[in-house]
Amino acid sequence: MKSAKNELLLLGFNREDFSSPKPEILIKELIDISTKENDIVLDFFLGSGTTCAVAHKMGRQYIGIEQMNYIQDITLQRMQKVINGEQGGISKAVSWKGGGEFIYLELAKWNEKAKKLIDECNNLSELERLLDELYEKYFLNYNVKFQEFKEKIIKENEFINLSLEKQKEIFYCMLDLNQMYVNKSEMQDSKFTISEEDIKLTNEFYKNSK
Ligand SMILES: C[S@@+](CC[C@H](N)C(=O)[O-])C[C@H]1O[C@@H](n2cnc3c(N)ncnc32)[C@H](O)[C@@H]1O
Numbered sequence: 001m002k003s004a005k006n007e008l009l010l011l012g013f014n015r016e017d018f019s020s021p022k023p024e025i026l027i028k029e030l031i032d033i034s035t036k037e038n039d040i041v042l043d044f045f046l047g048s049g050t051t052c053a054v055a056h057k058m059g060r061q062y063i064g065i066e067q068m069n070y071i072q073d074i075t076l077q078r079m080q081k082v083i084n085g086e087q088g089g090i091s092k093a094v095s096w097k098g099g100g101e102f103i104y105l106e107l108a109k110w111n112e113k114a115k116k117l118i119d120e121c122n123n124l125s126e127l128e129r130l131l132d133e134l135y136e137k138y139f140l141n142y143n144v145k146f147q148e149f150k151e152k153i154i155k156e157n158e159f160i161n162l163s164l165e166k167q168k169e170i171f172y173c174m175l176d177l178n179q180m181y182v183n184k185s186e187m188q189d190s191k192f193t194i195s196e197e198d199i200k201l202t203n204e205f206y207k208n209s210k
Contacts, residue, residue: 008048010088011081013074024089027054035060049075053082053089057096076104105205107181108194114138115180118171127167128154134171137191139179149174 004023008014027050035041037059043051046064055062056079066075085091085098109116114134121127131150140146153159159167184202187194 004050007050007089011078011086013048013078022050024050024054024057025093027051028058028090028093031055031058031060046071046075049078050089052102053078056082056100056102057090057094062102103205105201108187108192108198110179110182110192111138111175111177112180114175115172118168121164121168123164124154124160124167127171130171134174139176140174141176144174146174 003025007024031041031051031054039060041051041055041060041062043055043062044065046052046066049064052062052064052075064075079102082096083098083100083102085096087096090096114137117130117133118127121130131146131154134140135146135150159170162170182192182194184206186192187199187202
């Protein structure tokens with residue numbers, strides 16, 4: 001772990017940005033024994049990007065998935081440095097000279113937008129005013145008794161006396177967590193207002209021009 005932190009440091013990142021980075025040499029061993037050139041390596045917890053950086057240097061294709069915004073400041077910049085031929089980690093061992101490319105895409109938000117609207121409410125009246133929009137535009141859990149919640153529960157003292165934080169938690173629970181982002185199969189639906197450019201790019205990504 002110490003050597004992994006030093007690798008990040010040498011790339012110009014803060015050692016403490018990640019609590020448990022892996023050294024490139026360890027990931028190299030794993031990729032060596034489990035894949036061959038051009039295979040696709042999937043890292044669905046991308047973090048600081050060690051796995052994808054090593055996969056790139058070893059001539060593998062890769063897909064990395066991350067939920068946090070620090071991807072912009074750390075991981076994307078790290079991958080850019082890899083392309084520019086940085087000489088840290090396993091670079092010398094694999095005679096890395098730089099090159100290659102990657103594409104970066106963000107998922108189109110659906111219920112994630114509703115979550116932000118809830119976050120931004122400053123009091124119960126604002127939450128209450130948001131209710132109809134949540135019902136009409138977003139995807140609520142199938143078992144939410146919406147009318148009962150809107151007409152009765154939200155007006156009861158038991159709910160009114162909860163802290164704003166607890167009231168928001170109850171609102172978050174209404175959102176279906178499987179619908180936080182727009183599904184490809186539904187991206188043409190006008191309610192999502194996905195641009196023609198994004199639809200085209202998505203189809204190209206999946207090699208499907210329909
Ligand atoms: C320890 S890092 C992984 C290190 C990484 N595999 C590497 O090669 O450097 C774990 C990462 O997983 C991310 N993560 C956790 N749950 C996630 C989820 N459901 N979707 C996407 N990313 C997630 C965290 O935000 C964190 O950045």
